[in-house]
Amino acid sequence: MHSTRPFEPKNGFVKWFDRQLPLFSVLHGALVSYPTPKNLNYWWSFGSLAALMLGVQIITGIILAMHYTPHTAMAFASVEHIMRDVNYGWLLRYVHANGASFFFIVVYIHIFRGLYYGSYKAPRELLWMLGLVIYLLMMATAFMGYVLPWGQMSFWGATVITNLFSAIPFIGTDLVTLLWGGFSVDNPTLNRFFSLHFLLPFVIAGVAILHIWALHIPGSNNPLGIDVKGPQDQIDFHPYHTAKDAFMVSLLLLVFFAMVFFAPNTLGHPDNYIQADPLVTPAHIVPEWYYLPFYAILRSIPDKLLGVVAMFAAILILFALPWLDRCKVRSGTFRPIFKQFYWLLVIDVIVLGVVGAKPAEGVWLIVGRIATAYYFFHFLILLPILSKVEKTRPLPESISQAVLAKHA
Amino acid sequence: MNNKNILAGIALIAGVAVSSMAFAATNGEKPVHPKQGWPHEKVIGAHYDRQAAQRGFQIYREACHSCHSLNFVSFRQLEGIGFSEPEIKAIAASFTVMGEPDMETGDVKERPGQPFDYIPSTFANPEAAAASNNGAIPPDLSLMVKARPGGASYLYSILTGYREPTAEELKHVPGGKIPDGGHFNPYKAGHVIAMPPPLMDGLITYTEGQPPATVEQMAYDVSTFLAWAAEPKLEQRKSMGFVVVVFLLILTGLLFWSYKRISKQVLGH
Numbered sequence: 293m294h295s296t297r298p299f300e301p302k303n304g305f306v307k308w309f310d311r312q313l314p315l316f317s318v319l320h321g322a323l324v325s326y327p328t329p330k331n332l333n334y335w336w337s338f339g340s341l342a343a344l345m346l347g348v349q350i351i352t353g354i355i356l357a358m359h360y361t362p363h364t365a366m367a368f369a370s371v372e373h374i375m376r377d378v379n380y381g382w383l384l385r386y387v388h389a390n391g392a393s394f395f396f397i398v399v400y401i402h403i404f405r406g407l408y409y410g411s412y413k414a415p416r417e418l419l420w421m422l423g424l425v426i427y428l429l430m431m432a433t434a435f436m437g438y439v440l441p442w443g444q445m446s447f448w449g450a451t452v453i454t455n456l457f458s459a460i461p462f463i464g465t466d467l468v469t470l471l472w473g474g475f476s477v478d479n480p481t482l483n484r485f486f487s488l489h490f491l492l493p494f495v496i497a498g499v500a501i502l503h504i505w506a507l508h509i510p511g512s513n514n515p516l517g518i519d520v521k522g523p524q525d526q527i528d529f530h531p532y533h534t535a536k537d538a539f540m541v542s543l544l545l546l547v548f549f550a551m552v553f554f555a556p557n558t559l560g561h562p563d564n565y566i567q568a569d570p571l572v573t574p575a576h577i578v579p580e581w582y583y584l585p586f587y588a589i590l591r592s593i594p595d596k597l598l599g600v601v602a603m604f605a606a607i608l609i610l611f612a613l614p615w616l617d618r619c620k621v622r623s624g625t626f627r628p629i630f631k632q633f634y635w636l637l638v639i640d641v642i643v644l645g646v647v648g649a650k651p652a653e654g655v656w657l658i659v660g661r662i663a664t665a666y667y668f669f670h671f672l673i674l675l676p677i678l679s680k681v682e683k684t685r686p687l688p689e690s691i692s693q694a695v696l697a698k699h700a
Numbered sequence: 701m702n703n704k705n706i707l708a709g710i711a712l713i714a715g716v717a718v719s720s721m722a723f724a725a726t727n728g729e730k731p732v733h734p735k736q737g738w739p740h741e742k743v744i745g746a747h748y749d750r751q752a753a754q755r756g757f758q759i760y761r762e763a764c765h766s767c768h769s770l771n772f773v774s775f776r777q778l779e780g781i782g783f784s785e786p787e788i789k790a791i792a793a794s795f796t797v798m799g800e801p802d803m804e805t806g807d808v809k810e811r812p813g814q815p816f817d818y819i820p821s822t823f824a825n826p827e828a829a830a831a832s833n834n835g836a837i838p839p840d841l842s843l844m845v846k847a848r849p850g851g852a853s854y855l856y857s858i859l860t861g862y863r864e865p866t867a868e869e870l871k872h873v874p875g876g877k878i879p880d881g882g883h884f885n886p887y888k889a890g891h892v893i894a895m896p897p898p899l900m901d902g903l904i905t906y907t908e909g910q911p912p913a914t915v916e917q918m919a920y921d922v923s924t925f926l927a928w929a930a931e932p933k934l935e936q937r938k939s940m941g942f943v944v945v946v947f948l949l950i951l952t953g954l955l956f957w958s959y960k961r962i963s964k965q966v967l968g969h
């Protein structure tokens with residue numbers, strides 16, 4: 293039942309095409325005969341769901357761009373034009389805006405799945421790092437996308453975040469001028485952000501292809517974190533995973549569309565329905581929810597430059613994770629202590645998210661500092677020590693044995 | 701990791717994310733709005749109260765338009781709250797708008813409005829608006845309901861919330877007293893608003909058969925109208941959403957069943 297199923301096209305055109313360019317073979321290898329461990333759970337569907345959301349964002353984004361005007365005097369009105377005059381423009385816009393949030397929800401689950409099951413460990417370090425590159429690109433893309441409607445939060449969020457770069461010694465101020473295309477966030481900024489916001493999703497798509505390519509060399513990890521021993525441990529992608537992923541896609545769309553149709557503005561900020569005004573500063577400038585943990589880390593450090601360094605380090609540290617956690621056992625299921633701290637990390641990141649939405653003062657500042665300290669402690673100190681001292685539980689003989697035992 | 705744990709974790713993440721955004725939006729202080737539960741806020745059968753919205757348009761026009769623009773609403777769109785074509789033509793014609801340049805001379809003259817025109821603003825520019833309002837600019841009302849936490853309920857509260865402050869409340873006003881040209885309103889952030897109370901009982905004369913024009917009634921009506929102005933596609937959105945969600949519920953059920961069947965066939969469990 294493993295992928296000894298070779299690609300044997302019957303259609304003459306496909307045969308002719310594939311001889312000269314094995315595109316169909318490659319697709320067949322990825323979507324039909326890709327051999328996967330038998331024991332993947334639902335959390336392994338979130339890679340497919342991420343690909344789906346990327347597709348949704350690209351398609352809705354291209355159509356929105358046909359009606360949008362990247363000019364400070366017209367951007368806000370052009371978005372309202374989409375909402376009011378363009379056929380189903382309201383639907384396109386709400387799908388795109390909420391799509392960004394759902395893309396992040398899906399990718400966060402995807403990342404935390406990897407963190408629990410040790411999917412970042414050898415032989416998948418490069419796969420993990422390509423994922424992180426995608427994540428960084430997503431952050432940049434979403435940030436610039438949020439500027440486009442040119443509401444108050446667009447403008448002030450852009451001002452606050454781009455200003456962070458001024459903390460970089462020597463080149464900071466020049467760098468910010470370069471980002472802005474002038475001396476404040478203005479029309480040139482909006483124009484270049486639009487251009488880059490259009491470009492980056494295609495770069496993401498490119499890196500996602502590398503990501504999946506890098507997945508197919510070692511093959512998927514699995515909830516037991518042990519290597520595949522032979523065909524008896526595996527199952528072809530089709531029809532098992534196509535059916536499973538189709539179900540998960542439908543479930544995701546159900547939640548997604550419930551949000552789009554019934555609560556499309558819940559994740560947005562009301563101030564962004566006020567046109568940008570450089571002379572009026574909003575009472576609280578908050579970034580989109582998916583940045584809040586990092587925003588909390590930034591603000592928990594009293595020095596501006598160190599704050600920026602800590603914020604970027606919080607993400608960059610994940611690139612080193614395969615070498616920080618050297619425990620040979622991949623899956624958290626067999627690491628009793630790691631497992632506890634894993635959930636502590638999840639809670640820690642949620643706490644950071646809550647703190648990021650609060651004004652940086654009083655008790656929130658203290659909570660933010662403790663949570664920031666734990667975040668770095670977890671990766672830099674705890675994991676290296678744990679990988680030395682933790683007594684892991686015995687691993688099962690093989691995947692097929694474990695599956696048999698479970699369903700006996 | 702066991703699935704229950706994970707689900708609880710996800711629920712927690714989602715819940716916290718949503719609620720922290722809500723917190724961020726209201727920045728901590730949560731005024732309780734006296735008017736809750738609008739027909740357009742329902743999940744199933746959401747609709748704008750047409751009669752109220754039409755009366756609301758009348759109020760906007762007679763009591764708010766002198767200060768506030770409504771830039772994103774054209775006369776043609778008033779069809780959305782049930783005005784007929786002849787009514788819209790008559791409404792448009794009763795406004796004066798800037799016309800197109802004359803083909804011969806290039807002069808621009810004023811002309812009566814047409815359905816395709818947008819509702820003209822009273823002031824030529826924000827400076828003129830500020831000049832006639834003690835330096836405060838009356839904001840455009842097209843998106844007001846979406847631009848404030850609380851939406852229509854917030855508008856209703858602002859419009860009905862004017863009163864004298866108690867001594868205790870006055871202490872919380874910056875500076876300890878209401879500044880010149882300011883008015884106490886507990887619902888406004890900072891509790892002082894530059895807008896004089898725009899509504900009084902009997903300010904508007906409704907047509908025959910309509911409810912009496914009390915402040916509460918008028919606040920309800922104009923808030924309904926402005927809710928529609930901010931989100932004119934809401935009825936279409938929610939009724940379409942119902943169909944989509946029911947469809948996806950059935951589809952998800954079928955796909956789950958087919959996944960389980962395939963799993964039995966190829967995995968044996």
Ligand code: HEM
Pocket residue numbers: 335336337338339340342343344346399402403406409411412416419420422423424425426427496500503504507511512513514
């Ligand atoms: C555009 C965004 C992304 C897409 C389309 C995507 C797609 C996929 C797909 C289709 C898979 C195989 C199915 C699965 O195991 O879930 C996968 C696996 C994986 N992805 Fe991603 N991914 C994205 C972002 C990320 C990010 C941001 C990370 C981590 C930083 C990441 C880390 C991984 C890892 C470690 C695996 C292997 C998992 C295993 O075998 O245990 N991915 N990805």
